[in-house]
Amino acid sequence: MVTEFVFATVQYDSGDWDSAPLVPPNIIDSVARYTSIPVQPSGVTVPLAATELFGYPFAYLTGHLPVRFSEQERANLREFVDRGGFLFIDDHNHDIDGAFHKTATEEIARTLEPLSELPNDHALYRAFFTFDDGPPTTGHELNGWGDNLVHEHLLAVERSERIAILYSNKDYSSEWGYHPENKRFLSVDNTRFGVNIIVYALTH
Amino acid sequence: MRSRTEWRRPVELACRVVAIVLLAWALGLALRPDSVLSNNAQLDAEDLPEALRRWATGPAPDSVHVRLDSVPEAPWRDWLVSLRRTGSAVGWSGTLVPLAIAVEPVNAPAGGARLLVAGSVGDSVAVRDALGPFDTLYLAGNGGAVRVPALAEPAHAALGSGWARAVPDDSLVPGAVLVIGTAGWEARYAIAALEESGWQVDARLTIGPGLIVRRGTAAAVDTARYVAVIAFDSAAANESRRLVSFVRAGGGLVLSGIAARIPGLRGIAPGQPGTRVRPAVVAFTAETPRRALGFYPVARPGADAVVLESRNGNATIVARREGPGRVVQLGYDESWRWRMQGGEGGMEAHRQWWSSLVASAALVRGSRRDLSGIPTGAAAPLVAVVSALGEPVPRIESPAALPGRAGPHGWMLVVSLALLLGEWTSRRLRGAP
Numbered sequence: 001m002v003t004e005f006v007f008a009t010v011q012y013d014s015g016d017w018d019s020a021p022l023v024p025p026n027i028i029d030s031v032a033r034y035t036s037i038p039v040q041p042s043g044v045t046v047p048l049a050a051t052e053l054f055g056y057p058f059a060y061l062t063g064h065l066p067v068r069f070s071e072q073e074r075a076n077l078r079e080f081v082d083r084g085g086f087l088f089i090d091d092h093n094h095d096i097d098g099a100f101h102k103t104a105t106e107e108i109a110r111t112l113e114p115l116s117e118l119p120n121d122h123a124l125y126r127a128f129f130t131f132d133d134g135p136p137t138t139g140h141e142l143n144g145w146g147d148n149l150v151h152e153h154l155l156a157v158e159r160s161e162r163i164a165i166l167y168s169n170k171d172y173s174s175e176w177g178y179h180p181e182n183k184r185f186l187s188v189d190n191t192r193f194g195v196n197i198i199v200y201a202l203t204h
Numbered sequence: 205m206r207s208r209t210e211w212r213r214p215v216e217l218a219c220r221v222v223a224i225v226l227l228a229w230a231l232g233l234a235l236r237p238d239s240v241l242s243n244n245a246q247l248d249a250e251d252l253p254e255a256l257r258r259w260a261t262g263p264a265p266d267s268v269h270v271r272l273d274s275v276p277e278a279p280w281r282d283w284l285v286s287l288r289r290t291g292s293a294v295g296w297s298g299t300l301v302p303l304a305i306a307v308e309p310v311n312a313p314a315g316g317a318r319l320l321v322a323g324s325v326g327d328s329v330a331v332r333d334a335l336g337p338f339d340t341l342y343l344a345g346n347g348g349a350v351r352v353p354a355l356a357e358p359a360h361a362a363l364g365s366g367w368a369r370a371v372p373d374d375s376l377v378p379g380a381v382l383v384i385g386t387a388g389w390e391a392r393y394a395i396a397a398l399e400e401s402g403w404q405v406d407a408r409l410t411i412g413p414g415l416i417v418r419r420g421t422a423a424a425v426d427t428a429r430y431v432a433v434i435a436f437d438s439a440a441a442n443e444s445r446r447l448v449s450f451v452r453a454g455g456g457l458v459l460s461g462i463a464a465r466i467p468g469l470r471g472i473a474p475g476q477p478g479t480r481v482r483p484a485v486v487a488f489t490a491e492t493p494r495r496a497l498g499f500y501p502v503a504r505p506g507a508d509a510v511v512l513e514s515r516n517g518n519a520t521i522v523a524r525r526e527g528p529g530r531v532v533q534l535g536y537d538e539s540w541r542w543r544m545q546g547g548e549g550g551m552e553a554h555r556q557w558w559s560s561l562v563a564s565a566a567l568v569r570g571s572r573r574d575l576s577g578i579p580t581g582a583a584a585p586l587v588a589v590v591s592a593l594g595e596p597v598p599r600i601e602s603p604a605a606l607p608g609r610a611g612p613h614g615w616m617l618v619v620s621l622a623l624l625l626g627e628w629t630s631r632r633l634r635g636a637p
Contacts, residue, residue, distance in 0.1 A: 003388055003538055035412045037387050054544040057389055083544050083551055084396050128411060160400075202387040203409045203417045 005031065005202065007043035008056035010087070012073055015065035015100070018045075019092050020173035023060065027194040029180035034128065034195050037202065048073040053080055058201045062090045062173040066103040074111045081112060081157070081164040086201035094140050094171030096149065101169050108157060108165060115155035115167050124154075124163065127200035129192045135168065136193050138175040162204045166197065209634050219627040223620040230616045249273055249298075256283045264292050269597075272298035274365035275585040285592045295597045296589070301366025303329065304584035307359050309372040309570070310351065311431075312563040313402030317355040317372055322347040322584075329363045358582075370583040376570035380404040380420070380429055381562055384443060385436025387411045390460065393540035394434060394558050395419075401559035406430075410439040425450050431566040432456035435463040436537075444468025451529035456565030461500060461537030474510075474522040474533045478503035481518060481535075488546040493553060494520070497542060499535035523565070532565045 007024045011017045024043035031039045046052050046059065049072040053059065059080070069077065080087065089108075091101045108115055118124065120134025134153065141150045155167040176191050183189050243266035247255055252270055259265070264287060270276075276284075288294040301323070308318040321329050327343045334356035341348030341361075357371045381398055385391040387409040398405050406420030406429075423429040425446040432455060433440075433447060440447065444466050451457050451472055464473035477500035484495040494513075501518035505511065512532075513521040520535040543554040582588075631637075 003390060003540075005388065035387075035415070037411060051545070055541065057393075057540070057544055084393060085544065127417070128415075160396075199387060199411050199417070202389070202392055203407075203411070203419070204392075 004038045004040040005058070005198065006040045006056055007198075008046045008053075008059045009043060010048050010053070010059045010061040011045050012048045012061065012063075012067065013070055014068040015063040017061065017063055019064055020062050020090075020177045022177045022179060023062070023173055023194075026176050026178065026180045026183075026191055027198065029183070030189065030191040030195050031198050034192070035199065037199070048076055050076075054083065054085070057085045058088070058198065059085065060088045060090070062092050063100055063104075064092045064098075066099045067107050068103060069107050069111065074107075077111050081159060084159075084164075086163065087165045088197055088201075089165065089167045090171065090173045091167075091169035092171060092173040094138070094149065094151070094169055094174070096151075096169070098169075105155070105167070108167065112157050112165070115157055115165070117153040118156040118163070118166070120153060122163075123204065124166070124196060124200045127196040127203065129196055131193065131196070135170060136190070138170050138172060138190070140171045140174050163200065212630050212634055216627045216630050219623040219630075223623040223627070226616045226620045226623075230620075243267060245269070247271070249276060252276065252280055252284075256280065256287070259287065264290060266291075267293040268295070270294075270296045272296050272300060272589075275300055275367065275589055278582060278585075278588070281585075281589055281592055288593070294593055296593055297596045297598055300586050300589070301327075301363050302586050303327075303361055303363055303366040303368045304587065305331075305359060305361040305368040305370045306583060307355065307357075307370045307372045309374055309376045310563060311376050311378060311566055311568050311570075312559050313378045313404075314353065314559070315376075316351060316353045317359070318349060318351045319355075319359050319361075320347060320349050321361045321368075323361075323363060323366070327363055329361050332360050332362070334358065366586070368583055368585060374568075374570045376568060378403070378563075379431035379567065379569055380406055380423075381566070382423075382425060382430045382433045383407040383409070383436070384433065384440040385409060385460075385463075386439045387417065388436070389540040390537055391434075391436050393543050393554070394436075394460075397543065397555040397558040398562060400555050403559065403562065408439075427453045427455045427567055430455060431569060432458060432562050434458040434460060434562065435466070435469070436460045437463055438466055441466045441468065448472055448526075451531060452527045454528040454567045456529060456562070456567055457531045458561060458565055459531065459533045461534065464502075464533050472524075472526045472531050474524040474531055475502035475505035475519065477501070477535065478518070480537075481515075484515065488542060488550055490547075490549055490553075493542055493546055493550065494536065494539075496545075497536050497538055500537065501535055502533050521561075529567070530565045532561060534561070 007028050009024055028039055028043060031037055046056055049070060053076055089104060093100050095101050105115055125131040125134055137150055151170050156163045157165040176194060245265040245268045247270060249270060249272045268287060284294050304322045306320045310316045310318055319331055321341050323329055323343050325343055325345055329341045329343060330337055331339045331341055331350060338352060339350045341350060358369045361368045381403050383391055383395055383405060391409060395405050395407055409417045411417055425433060425443055433450060440463055445468055447457055459473055462477045464477055480498055480500050483498050488496045499520050502522040505519060505522050506524060509522050509524040511519045511522050523530060523532045543551050
């Protein structure tokens with residue numbers, strides 16, 4: 001039996017780390033639905049400052065509020081990345097200059113290095129489904145539902161030519177924050193990019 | 205006309221003079237320190253080079269006995285062998301330190317070498333290379349070993365006056381490794397460990413029915429490209445026939461976790477995965493890190509299987525040969541935790557562990573090095589001395605015991621006696637006193 005993939009949501013001291021509780025079950029559902037990767041049916045929450053973090057090589061971090069890591073959280077994040085962990089950070093605001101975005105990117109720069117733009121032809125966009133135009137836009141970006149504030153690229157910190165931290169301010173946390181059973185109402189499953197992220201983390 | 209008596213007198217005088225000269229010559233030879241006349245040279249090791257040079261251009265003694273306080277270098281040893289072959293008896297005595305060293309190149313991209321030292325149990329042997337010392341080995345019953353990341357040849361072992369010196373016999377060319385498995389952390393971090401160790405890794409990671417993420421080239425499973433294949437689970441089932449052929453052609457196969465349950469691989473697997481055993485401890489330690497890992501014990505190992513590691517009577521790593529190839533079966537299926545949760549040093553230890561495992565199974569591609577310029581016998585010099593000169597003896601026996609060897613002084617005595625006897629007889633026959 002292959003070790004099951006466990007979707008871990010990161011709990012950090014500042015901000016609202018639990019702002020998107022429906023994202024983990026929805027992505028877990030998609031991974032189970034589209035792939036043969038063994039996946040644990042329910043996700044876990046793991047404190048960023050705890051050593052338990054290292055038991056979950058894939059971790060998801062989100063929120064709306066300003067982020068300020070403690071020294072222990074910074075140390076753990078640094079070690080997590082150095083050992084080969086993958087952290088997906090999503091700005092639940094999808095702002096350009098919002099509180100989460102400003103503070104989270106500053107924290108990443110302080111802890112590791114500044115985030116860089118991920119090219120839209122990166123292997124991430126072909127890891128399972130193919131996204132020719134780079135990161136799929138969300139309903140919160142597009143005019144009509146959203147504010148037409150489209151972010152063209154995702155950001156990343158890379159280690160040894162692989163993504164160690166993937167940063168999005170496209171607000172996938174809102175886009176994927178619904179009950180998995182409601183996917184049947186969508187003409188195209190908008191969580192497919194979440195599958196790419198998981199498959200990429202497991203294969204690169 | 206001279207009478208017969210007058211004619212005899214100068215002849216008698218000549219015989220007397222020649223006999224006296226010969227006796228004086230023999231006396232002179234007898235008084236030399238390394239008396240050839242005595243036919244038995246006794247000398248210390250430090251005098252050996254000078255004596256050998258002298259004997260190479262002059263008469264050699266019938267017997268040579270060398271008192272050794274250290275093992276002589278190959279040229280002096282070979283010179284003594286040559287001396288023996290020209291008819292001199294050669295022996296030696298002394299209490300020499302038995303020491304031997306071997307150098308095995310590591311079959312991994314990072315290279316390096318494994319030094320194996322043999323000697324007396326309990327000895328502490330200093331090991332160094334051309335750049336300086338790097339370790340002291342305490343020799344147990346099976347000797348001692350140390351792995352060095354890089355070696356400036358040759359490798360030396362030293363203990364008191366004992367020494368040994370060696371270089372690797374082979375130069376190895378590591379090849380690529382193929383990883384086959386379902387996408388997951390175990391395969392993902394094994395690949396990372398191997399790549400960080402310098403291995404070229406291709407991977408086929410299954411993510412769905414008929415969906416495989418390929419990394420590297422899409423080469424066939426054969427020894428032309430790969431030296432080893434790692435199978436993590438049933439994702440390798442479709443390749444089982446090729447994997448068997450690969451091993452029988454000399455390739456290495458590592459079966460991790462439950463991969464040995466693949467029906468097509470059972471014939472070459474060292475054993476079968478049993479019921480999973482939980483980790484013995486919660487936290488990783490530097491001394492016994494794998495006690496914090498769960499594993500599938502390798503049950504029912506074959507008669508030709510070798511248990512390389514076990515825990516509480518359960519085999520965790522077992523290996524066997526299949527023709528020229530090797531198969532290593534790992535019980536561990538979550539070694540990635542060692543890298544992520546192993547604390548300081550865990551990542552490096554996990555990396556080295558995977559690299560060593562693959563190296564131990566991998567096909568060895570290489571060539572014998574040209575060692576023509578390297579003295580023979582240096583790796584085990586005492587053995588070389590005993591092989592060449594025999595066991596140590598207190599001293600050489602009487603040279604008279606040597607077959608077919610007449611000393612250079614023998615003819616002098618015979619001729620002198622003959623001349624004196626002839627001179628005396630001549631005088632008596634002519635009535636002189």
